[in-house]
Amino acid sequence: MTTATTREQLLDHAQALIMQRGYNGFSYRDLADRVGVKTASIHYYFPCKDDLLIQVIEAYGAQAAARVQAIDATLPAKERLDRYAAMVQGTPADRVCLCGMLAADFASLSDRARLSLQAFFRLNEAWLAKVIADGLSDGTLKWPGDPEAAGRCLFAAFQGALMGSRLFQNQARLHDVVASVQCQPDQGQPGPA
Template sequence: MNTATTREQLLNHAQILIRQRGYNGFSYRDLAEHVGVKTASIHYYFPTKEDLLLEVVSDYAARVSANINAIDETLSAKEQLDRYAQLFSNAPSDQICLCGTLAADLASLSERSRQTLQAFYRVHEAWLAKVMARAQADGTLKTSGDCESDGRWLFAAFQGGLMSSRLFQNASRLNDVMASVQVERPVGQPDAQSAAA
């Protein structure tokens, strides 16, 4: 039995449709059919498609941020990044990051929507920059020495990895992102975390 409210169902299904088809790839009629309501009901909750979009992004960003903030900051940089990557690898194979999908539709979005997406990107880039700063200290990941830059390219790499994973139906493409920052150690030499244990 579905206990979600109509509003929650609309947000959930809109998110799925955007992640599968993009912002311009669905209408209120499509959404009404998925939820089993009339389009007038959608307009009651979200008078315009932009109102719906802003709520969808806000809801998605809050849930993703909660998952990121739940990653233990006392873990090594490598372990933190492994847990972060797991969030991406657990996504449905027919969908990519909501905000990554929307960034591709940028020309059709309002300035307010663009700013909301930029805020989402900045949260991830800043979190990854902190992880890379920790990596400079614990030596468990390769860094460039510029943590902010590392955070930006790493998030861009994850977004690209998600898109190519979907295109090729091969989730292992995300592993390439992780491999790009792994510290190569001679055979038999423990990593910094194992040595400290």
């Protein structure tokens, strides 16, 4: 078994703190206390908080992209959406999506961080748009308009459901998002929502 390096621990704990408190809700002191190092050690790896943030976003985005891309593209659209939802539902109850949390802090982020967040949102929105388009074709999903708009709307709904689930401590809010675009088994072809 390998032990995480100090740098890896800093990134992991920073991710958790951001998902719980937001970017402006923690300091290097909080991070130092969690990892058991001095703040000067953090500055060695990440000279400023923005350097840390960019690395956290990139690591989180790469992990999320790998999980999304690992969903078998040959599955029916409804099953792909169910697997995506299960991935989202795996978020601990005391946290929300890192990039969703950071989007709330948008005004205080650097341009580099904003661009990284936008890339994360676009990747998820595009993947969901493809699933919706496939679901419209195979009759398992419904949406009254453009699949690209559906991808944006559905991703926003997942982000909002994560926040609502955290606030109300109720995972059913995530189930509602998926149910809103699924055709009922006896419906056959999709119609307007």
